[in-house]
Amino acid sequence: MKTIAVYSSKGGVGKTATAVNLSYAALEQNKRILLCDMDSQGAASYYYRIKPKKKFNRTKLLKGDFLQFIRETDYPGLDLLPAHFSFRNLDLALTSEIDQPDRTALRKLLYVLEDEYDYVFLDCPPNLTLLSENIIVAADCVVTPVVPTTLSVLALEQLLKLFRKVACDKKKLLAFFSMVEKRKSMHAGVMKKYLKYPIFLRQSVPFMADIEKMGLYRKPVAAGPTRSVAPQVYRALWQEIMERRLKG
Amino acid sequence: MxxxxxxxxxxxxxxxxxxxxxxxxxxxxxxxxxxxxxxxxxxxxxxxxxxxxxxxxxxxxxxxxxxxxxxxxxxxxxxxxxxxxxxxxxxxxxxxxxxxxxxxxxxxxxxxxxxxxxxxxxxxxxxxxxxxxxxxxxxxxxxxxxxxxxxxxxxxxxxxxxxxxxxxxxxxxxxxxxxxxxxxxxxxxxxxxARREPLDYGAKFQVNLEKEATIGESVSVLCQALVESMAVNQPGVERDIDSEFLHDYRIGIRRTRSLLSLLRKKLPTRISYFEDEFKWLGSITGPLRDIDVYLLKEDSYKSLVPEMFEPGLQSFFDDLASGRQQVLRTLRTELNSERYERLLTDWQFFIEDHDSELFGCKAHCKSTIDKIILKRFNSFVKRGSGITEESPDDALHTLRIRGKKFRYLLEFFRSYYAPQDIDNFLKHMKKLQDNLGDFNDLSVQIEMLQAKLDGLHGRNKKTLSLAAALGSLITRLQTEHQKERARFNRIFEKFNTESNRQLILEMISND
The missing domain is CATH 3.20.100.30 (VTC, catalytic tunnel domain)
Incomplete structure (x- = not known):
């Protein structure tokens, strides 16, 4: 089992769209997939039309009692652990339930899924906290969408700093340009400057109406009603991530 | 989960x-x-x-x-x-x-x-x-x-x-x-x-005989079952579906011959004609079966020789496979010949028609079979006990044939006795038969491969490489052959026990 965290400390960069579509691209290769919606806003759960069961909450998750709350999406082989409103305080809970900050708590929790899934995707909330440190430690690969703007690049630099803090191998961090609008000269300029760094994947994701419409159809783009290049973009992105970090 | x-x-x-x-x-x-x-x-x-x-x-x-x-x-x-x-x-x-x-x-x-x-x-x-x-x-x-x-x-x-x-x-x-x-x-x-129904065919021979039946009646029932097993396999042989059709067809021939020979003294003299004809049927089906046996051994033979000899051995199998079509054609011709048709017609009349001489054999079958079982068992054990480490290979081959006949005998008349006794005895006998069977198979294979090797002419690359491969294979098979020979006495000793003898005695005395 490999864990892929889709993470950025900045909001609105396309994390959830990435997690939803990458998990679907992985499913298309006949793999067993789990998508964990760690963001209390529950956007990934919404896209897959899944609501959490009434008895599910943060405490159940942190105690490892979460397998019964995993739900199957409409796509056989792709399961989802839905977000819960109580996840907004996951950081506090991580700190209060243990004496010392434990960066490995999430990794330990995910261990029970080892034989059940080939890939586990984490759709992460935008913050820089103990939860972020847990996510970095637990993941085999951290995928971070970067909108080609100065602020977004700044968020990437902060993330690299966090990697240094938790002494994690920087190689497992992969960035890609998201919501790219080629006609914007700022986007073109930022991409030209940064694409040469190995941390960046070759594949970028353009800004597309079809991706925005996911909220309307509540389906991954590849399963949606419109013909679009978006599914190919996510398939190519997944392929590159696998080649860079997950093969072998 | x-x-x-x-x-x-x-x-x-x-x-x-x-x-x-x-x-x-x-x-x-x-x-x-x-x-x-x-x-x-x-x-x-x-x-x-x-x-x-x-x-x-x-x-x-x-x-x-x-x-x-x-x-x-x-x-x-x-x-x-x-x-x-x-x-x-x-x-x-x-x-x-x-x-x-x-x-x-x-x-x-x-x-x-x-x-x-x-x-x-x-x-x-x-x-x-x-x-x-x-x-x-x-x-x-x-x-x-x-x-x-x-x-x-x-x-x-x-x-x-x-x-x-x-x-x-x-x-x-x-x-x-x-x-x-x-x-x-x-x-x-x-x-x-469907024309077929699940489990309507199996290689295991199972026929229920009336306990009071005469020899003629019982032989009729047994031979009808055997000829039926040959008939259902014949289309598969001719269409060459898989090698097992011919194998099962030949078992039908062998069992028929064995039954006739076991009861020869009790049956009309007319059976000598059928014995000859079934022998002929065995001989016309033999060449194709021999080729099939070697082709089925391809992987096993290749694993026995060093990798460098594998190409040489491949030419041996290629030759067999290319010659097989001609042998199959010959067999098809024989199976459509007048002689074959006559045999089937005569045989059908002999085993089915109540005017046939067979039904004149009025002796009580079960009591006759009781005696034959005991006699055959004693003779088998006596012959086996006489084999020492110095005995010639032929002694083991004869014992194997007698053992097989004895097994067929028990299978034919299984319904006369408690099935668990028969199965129990056959289980004890299996190890011995496997040993004798393997020993015989190896003898036949070595002989055939040696003849092939001796018949090679010329000094071209293909011939030399085939000769080297065959030589290497024969050496390996000879080692296995000697091993099987060395195991015989120990295995026979384990079979030749008082409890097995008692099993046979109890089996035929329990009505």
Whole structure:
């Protein structure tokens, strides 16, 4: 089992769209997939039309009692652990339930899924906290969408700093340009400057109406009603991530 | 993690389906997803090797699927485009390995077709999220121009995390419909119109004889069963489906010859004509079987020689394979000859017609067989005990033939005795027979390979490489041959016990 965290400390960069579509691209290769919606806003759960069961909450998750709350999406082989409103305080809970900050708590929790899934995707909330440190430690690969703007690049630099803090191998961090609008000269300029760094994947994701419409159809783009290049973009992105970090 | 549940129900009454869907629609949103025509062909070997392991093999939409009787999918892969499928025709390694284990040299043959429609529905909640899958399958079995409606199958499939809808719909279905039970028994119904029915053929010989029957009556029943086993295998021999048809056909010949020889003194002199003719039948079928035996040993022989000799050995198998067609053609001609036809007609009259001399053999069969069993057993044990480490190989070969005859004897007249006694005794005898059989096979192989080696002429590269390979193979086989020879006395000693003797005595004294 490999864990892929889709993470950025900045909001609105396309994390959830990435997690939803990458998990679907992985499913298309006949793999067993789990998508964990760690963001209390529950956007990934919404896209897959899944609501959490009434008895599910943060405490159940942190105690490892979460397998019964995993739900199957409409796509056989792709399961989802839905977000819960109580996840907004996951950081506090991580700190209060243990004496010392434990960066490995999430990794330990995910261990029970080892034989059940080939890939586990984490759709992460935008913050820089103990939860972020847990996510970095637990993941085999951290995928971070970067909108080609100065602020977004700044968020990437902060993330690299966090990697240094938790002494994690920087190689497992992969960035890609998201919501790219080629006609914007700022986007073109930022991409030209940064694409040469190995941390960046070759594949970028353009800004597309079809991706925005996911909220309307509540389906991954590849399963949606419109013909679009978006599914190919996510398939190519997944392929590159696998080649860079997950093969072998 | 708990696996999502599936459950299937059936109904003979197709009219119930719309009512059922209407009933479900009162509580749920039921949406039809797909409706697909399906044509499935069921496969098994001629002797039902998969069915005997509670497995069902089918091809549908170019997928080759193996299921257990409960309906669980064991293996699935791309189907080969063939109507006769050997394990080696399957691309997928895991499936091919599983088939190799179960089928060995036998081919899978299409037995019956099932055709119909599969409707898939989803039951969705207020968010239009699928919470349960439902499938309705309507099939008919087809055999030539005949068809037969099969019961409709209704299956529900739980989605992980959505237990409630499954429980609720299951409750409705349990109330209204019987459960499907075993998928295997559903499939068996399709054979209601098929020419074949499950387990209608097996290599094991089993005939029930009347305890009061005369020798003539019993021999008639036994020979009819034997000729029937030859008749069902003959088309497979002529169409060259797989090598086992000829093997089983030849067993029929051998058993017939053995029965006639065991009871020769009690049967009319006319049998000497049939003995000669069945010997002839053995001789015309022998050359093809010999080739098949070597071709079946290809992998095993290659594993016995160093890798460098493998190409040399390959030319040996290539020659065998190319010569095989001619030998098969010759056999087909013989099996369509007047002599063969005359033998079958004469034999049929001899064993079936009550005017035949056979029915003049009025001696009580069972008491005669009791004596023959005891006499044969004593003679077998005496002969075996006389074999020392210095005895010639021929002594073991003769013992093997006598042992085989004795086994056939017990199998022919099995119904006279307690089956567990016979099985128990045969189990004890098996190890000894395996040893003698392996020893004989190795002798024959070494002799044949040596003759091939001696007959090689010329000094070209192919000949030299074949000679080297054969030389290496013969050396390995000789080592195995000596090992089997060395094991004989120990194995015989374990067989030749007082308890085995008692087993035979008790068996024939218990009526």
């Amino acid at each position: 708990k696996q999502p549940r599936t459950e299937s129900f059936t109904t003979e009454d197709g009219a119930q389906i719309p009512l059922l869907l209407e009933n479900l629609s009162k509580t749920y949103s039921v949406l039809e997803e797909t409706s697909r025509n399906r044509k499935t062909r069921l496969f098994d070997t001629f002797d039902w090797r998969l069915y005997r392991k509670n497995l069902i093999c089918s091809i549908s939409s170019s997928r080759f699927v193996i299921r257990d009787f409960a309906g669980n999918e064991i293996m699935q892969c791309r189907a080969p485009r063939k109507s006769r499928i050997f394990w080696s025709d399957i691309d997928d390694q895991k499936t091919s390995e599983l088939l190799k284990k179960y089928l060995s040299m036998r081919a899978l043959l299409p037995l019956i077709s099932i055709e119909g429609v599969e409707h898939s529905f989803k039951i969705v909640n207020q968010d239009r999220k699928t919470v349960l899958r439902l499938q309705i399958e309507k099939y008919q079995a087809l055999e030539g121009d005949t068809s037969m409606e099969m019961p409709v199958i209704i299956s529900i499939q739980e989605l992980r995390g959505y237990e409630k809808p499954f429980d609720q719909v299951q409750k409705i279905l349990v109330r209204d419909l019987p459960q499907l039970g075993q998928y295997g028994s559903y499939i068996e119904q399709a054979f209601g119109i």
